[in-house]
Amino acid sequence: MTPKQKHNLQIIVRFTAFWTLFGSLYGIVEYGILGDSNIYPSTNNVYGGKSQIVYVVFGAALLGIIVGCMEVFIFKNLFVKKPFAFKVFFKSAFYSFLIFLFLVVLGAVFTSHRLNKPIIDAAVIQSQMRFVSNFAFTSIFIYIGFAFFLSFFIFEMSKSMGIMVVYNFIMGKYHKPSIEERVFMFMDMKSSTTIAEQLGHVKYYELLNKYYADMSDAILNTQGEIYQYVGDEIIISWPKSVGIKNNNCLNCFFEIKDNINLKSNEYFNAFSLVPQFKAGLHCGPVTTGEIGQLKKEIVFTGDVLNTTSRIQMLCNEYNAQLLISQQLLDLLKPNDTYNVQTIGEIQLRGRDRKINISKVTK
Template sequence: MGLVTDLFEHNALVSHGVQSELLRRIDERLLISVLAGLFGGGLYIFLLRDRLRRLPYFSALAIMAALVFPVVVATGAWLPAQGDHLGGTTTERLYSLNWLGQYLYWTLLMGATMLMVRLSDQYGNGGVGHLTGIYHKPQQELRIFMFLDMRSSTSIAEDLGHVKYFRLLNELFSDITDPIVDSRGEIYQYVGDEISVSWPLKRGINKQRCVRCFLNIRAKLQRRAAHYEQRYGIVPAFKAGFHYGEVTTGEVGLVKKERIYSGDVVNTAARIQNSCNEHGVDNLISKELLDLLLPVGPLPVREIGSISLKGKKSAVSLWTIQHPDAVKAPVS
């Protein structure tokens, strides 16, 4: 907005034979814009993102508009007035259309940033596929699936009641989101107290992201145990089942599109997770997937044995990963 104004002024001055200071003004405006952008973006990403993402979008936008106001007052009126007295005082600049344009520009820019963050939250790490239309036509691909289920969820729900139990789930899912995102996992579904997470095969195998994700979830909940004990009277824990295989991936629905995975691997991963209680462990992984993970690096594993799963004709060899402390999952 300010640059457009400067261009009009420059043309008017040049046409009347007056020397223009366009380059100096452009440099000043670029510097101010960069500083304001870094300040506003940093303020949102590092301080306000987690606080505002739980609010309705327009409520969060109103808060951001209020926070942007003093920044634009300083960068769009006060600072320019100190270096260019001919352009008017700070008060005069505040009542100009130029300043109003700058304020609306930065407010809309922050609003667009917040909208993109919310779209990212909505679609997760796999959101690019929704926007580019990769899955408009069914695709066959190899994927790893991790099915997570909260242990003793039925008794916990009965003890807490529906409303408090819902708050517990919401807080739990918020806590485990960072380990999932850090491992570049894609949240496939929330079903009650269960979460299914998926990785393209190469991404999940690389740096053992898929299993490191679970280990980091377990470690984070252990660190937060005192909080949950004080607030809900329980220490939550999850059990996980891992498997990989070929799936057909595509989008279904017209009004509310959703990506689905079709293939035996999905059912098998869910049934592997259901076998955790039977064997007294909090995770089970198929031998097929483990054989791909071990060449990447050692894992402390213990064999459970070949288990017959419901709906499977042949037995599945299952192992469990024993690890007292999680190793931080790589971000990229």
């Protein structure tokens, strides 16, 4: 299974887990209120007691799988350019309508099973009509609508901030600063100032939006994490073990390059240019922790970030698209796919010690 497939599976699993939890809570609360009663007092419909919890949990889990699959395979790119609020409210309303149909059908199947009669039997239909027209159904519908809203709010927030950022905030992983080894890649668009002047602010924003979107698959496939967007620069990071595994950090750069080149006609037709970029790679220890009071953010601090930035700035000087520190190169196992050209010891601006760097091509 590729990292991208794992990512899609994780989305489906998260929706399934969320709805299984909500279904379980609803089933338990309902049983706590009705106990061993055989009917719903408000509708006189049949109530199944403990067995009802199984039906509710199974139905909720199935719903989570369906919603997760629809988000991955149908709605993934459909609302990319829509505002956050629109996506949350529209999806909540859309799925709430679907759940209305789902509840009616599921209720009919359950009632048919309990009454041991066909689903089109008059007694089953009347039971469903009583259920739908009763406030009990309205209250369930409100509960489910809220669950949809909450699930999509969390889902869209995780996409905006990054799922690992949201997870780390919730789990409090970086509530106290910690030191970890990470790999960083600073990637910068070439001639961005000139391009911005040629295209204008709005068109340049559209270029950046597409440019970053077209990097997504490569970053996913190499298990990278987007740390920051800084104008036309993107900072990608990996835990050290992940970044060096299978040359992930190297593969990421060249996979991005291949993806942009494959879409060169799209860029030229839309912007009359194909973006070119350069990058620097380095690794080392960083201090990671939450910072800020009015707005919290997980930040990395350490010399490795400054060094990586300085390495990237040397790309033009050495006519290189990708420069890498010897410290990181020693941890990698570049195969015949890559050509490594040693540049030697370089004095970086703002550093006392020199650093060995190499130029990497494919």
